[in-house]
Amino acid sequence: MSKKKTLFIMMGSLLLFQVSSASGQIYKYDELDRLTSVKYDTKDEMVYEYDAAGNILQAQPKVSVGNQKIKTFTADQENGGAAKEWNSFLSPNAKGTFDIVPLSKIRDEPGGKAEDRPVQKLELESSPNQKGISIFRDLQVKEEQGQSLSANVKTENMEHAIAQIVVNFYDETNKLLSFKTLYDTGKANDWERVEADYTSPRKAVKARIHLQIIADGDDGKGVLLVDQAKINTPS
Numbered sequence: 001m002s003k004k005k006t007l008f009i010m011m012g013s014l015l016l017f018q019v020s021s022a023s024g025q026i027y028k029y030d031e032l033d034r035l036t037s038v039k040y041d042t043k044d045e046m047v048y049e050y051d052a053a054g055n056i057l058q059a060q061p062k063v064s065v066g067n068q069k070i071k072t073f074t075a076d077q078e079n080g081g082a083a084k085e086w087n088s089f090l091s092p093n094a095k096g097t098f099d100i101v102p103l104s105k106i107r108d109e110p111g112g113k114a115e116d117r118p119v120q121k122l123e124l125e126s127s128p129n130q131k132g133i134s135i136f137r138d139l140q141v142k143e144e145q146g147q148s149l150s151a152n153v154k155t156e157n158m159e160h161a162i163a164q165i166v167v168n169f170y171d172e173t174n175k176l177l178s179f180k181t182l183y184d185t186g187k188a189n190d191w192e193r194v195e196a197d198y199t200s201p202r203k204a205v206k207a208r209i210h211l212q213i214i215a216d217g218d219d220g221k222g223v224l225l226v227d228q229a230k231i232n233t234p235s
Helices: none
Strands: 001-007 015-021 027-030 035-039 045-050 056-061 087-090 095-102 118-126 131-142 146-159 161-170 176-185 189-197 208-213 221-232
Touching: 087 095, 095 131, 118 131, 118 176, 118 208, 146 161, 146 176, 161 189, 161 221, 208 221
Parallel strands: none
Antiparallel strands: 001 015, 027 035, 035 045, 045 056, 087 131, 095 118, 118 221, 131 208, 146 189, 146 221, 161 176, 161 208
């Protein structure tokens, strides 16, 4: 006989899972008896993330861990406007777009026209409070390992929203251990250089880098442009 487990997600969606011993699905729980992943017969896996209070932050397909170094963005016509090997997310009831634009169309550098390299653009057109738009990418890390991030960042038309670069750290069970905010602004700013060093906590095996715009009031909106993002995680 099967049983049902109902989970409410802060982002506004409701997930209902049918658990059956005959289904061949594998369910994993953490030490607090919270569902952390479901692996299906198709070998696909859904993972669940919680905040410190135990609320579910999001449920999404498991993403394979990428290379140890990210040098810059690469356009991918089949990735919905997110850079190659990055993953996009738009909260329910939020409106926004992802795009890769040539730097030459949006910025002139001293001494001449800008190099025609790809820039990641996130535009949040409207969003309820605490929802938003983001792209993210996973990297393998070792515990207590030093890492660094650098990027050129510009924000436009910011209204009731915060643009951020955040790194989350997870253990081998995909439990969120901690996070660090590397960039945070609620204002429209011209291009500025962001450079940040940070260290993974004990038991960390994965770092997830988020570029995001989060509404901090009703009808949040804004634009985030990121150029030459370089993330270095020593092997």
